Amino acid sequence: MVLTFVLGGAVSGWQSVSPDEVVRTLVGRLDLERYKATIKGLTQFGDRRQGTKRNRDAVDWIEAWLQQVGCPTERVIYNFEARPRRDREGRASSSSSLNPTDGTSTGGRIGRNGSGPGGSSIFGYRRRTGVVRDPMAQPDEALRTLNSEEPSSGSRSEVFCTKIGTTNPDEMYIIGAHMDGHGFGQAANDDGSGTAIVMELARIFSDPSVRT
Template identity: 50%
Template sequence: MHKPFIRAACYALGASLALAVPAAQAQAADPVHVLVSQLDLEQYKATIKGLTRFGDRRQGTQRNRDALDWIEAQLKSYGCANIERLAYDFTQPAPRPANAAPRPQPEGGRGGPAGQGGSTLFGNRAPTGVNNDPMLQADERIRALDAEPAPAGTSKRHDIYCTKVGKTHPEEMYIVSAHMDGMGFGEAANDDGSGTALVMELARIFSAAGVETERSIRFALWNNEETGLNGSRAYVEQRRDLQGLESPKGSGKYPEPKWLGLIQHDMMLWDHGMPVPKRDPQGRPVLDAKGQPVFESPKEQRLEADVNIEFQSNSKLADGSAKLAWFFHAANGKYATNYPAVVGPHMTNTDSTPFMDLVPSISLRENERGMHIGAGWDPNWHQPSDVFTTYSDKDFLLGLNAAQTTLAAVAQLAGAKVSK
């Protein structure tokens, strides 16, 4: 080999190393990168797995209360400060006969006022609905876990949250949230164990020794999402007028800091794409009793899967919510490792809805809610198949990338610092 070529190669190697060292130093000095690097796929999976010990965590049941106790114990073990429960009354609607007319919905349905729903459905569609038949759960252990029905009448329910108190502006905060209840006689692993685990993982990292933030961050787990966003609505009703009030006066303590943004997480794992025609072993299309094609979800997470960041374009604070969504989009581009983010204007049917006219609000999820999920793109939604073993590491990695996105964005917004 010629000596000039060797010298040139050495110069090139040296130059690349010279560039790599400052880049590594910059990452080490960046508190956001330091915090994001503490997210771990196996830890995220373990937290979801822990939640699935309580079956579908249907609201009002003992398994729901046991899950709340477990969440509280985990938050305490992380050192998360100021763990609180918000109590509210919920009245379970009476069971309806199978042939009864649909129950009247609030104006616009769960998603909020009329005209604020999701986008138009298109493409191949698969059936959607809520499974209410325990015998469709083939696993006897899970079936036994989910056996207790939600109680009739009025009973007390609880949300649970903890707070990272800001050092400079404790009177201001961002709310990072998910719902911990589920339904469908599965384990509610994705809906919404995946979002609950994400919020818990962020609480763990921000609560670690040596981590400070200028502004406060509240990590909230709502209850009764599946019955109409009742837990988050109760929080808004009870806490909205307490924002920014110092109590006791002169103490420097703010039980309800002023809301700066609400970030909800609801179903993080499944972006396998549009349903495709099901085929028999000979490759022929499978037809239903009416001779129509049967569609099924692709088995693997698609390569073009993404983290969907939604705001509601018809909300009173749409401009601020859109800016928040695009800030999260930029955080994903800089700090997430595998899947990109997309921004959509059709946030609906999740716990950010009660907040959206009061504070900039967004929702992170696996699919565009109004179109993809509404068209049956997630076959496990409210079904017995929403169990931990349904999902692969590619699926869990999508949820982890959502966690990276939120952690990175909130760390910047809250002014996070990490001491050595």
């Protein structure tokens, strides 16, 4: 999901205070319990894997949530093609070897060369890495059932909401997060937690007292 702000930025009645004070006021409106409840709400759709009905149901739920807090929504329509994930060399990903000689499961090269995530160096694995695709690795039968549908190709959509401001309407700030996951779980942290904070920001900025 994506939250788009076309704005400048201020809290109504705070035009004369410092930017730090405005930020402090907005951050103070974040609600930890609401945030946790939103994460919990997202987990009802399992891992929300792209290309599945549980993903589409989650998008519908997010859209209804955003509309309820007053953030007008739109959809981005795209064509999804279900296919095996590929590494950087175009090969099908595999985590069959803990210390592969021809590179890592994501296409990096082992050694001090900065080819790992974020420019890191990879020296080997202590445990297998990659996405868990064995449903029996999930001990919760209800979650195995919830996440049993495999992705299928077709037309799909994602949701975003926009607040257009009056201070600097020619400026745009985009805050986004992916909300799908893998692994027969609930994807609470990757990336339910990120999606929930974007939704919380949408709630705060959609408040009538926030002038942008």
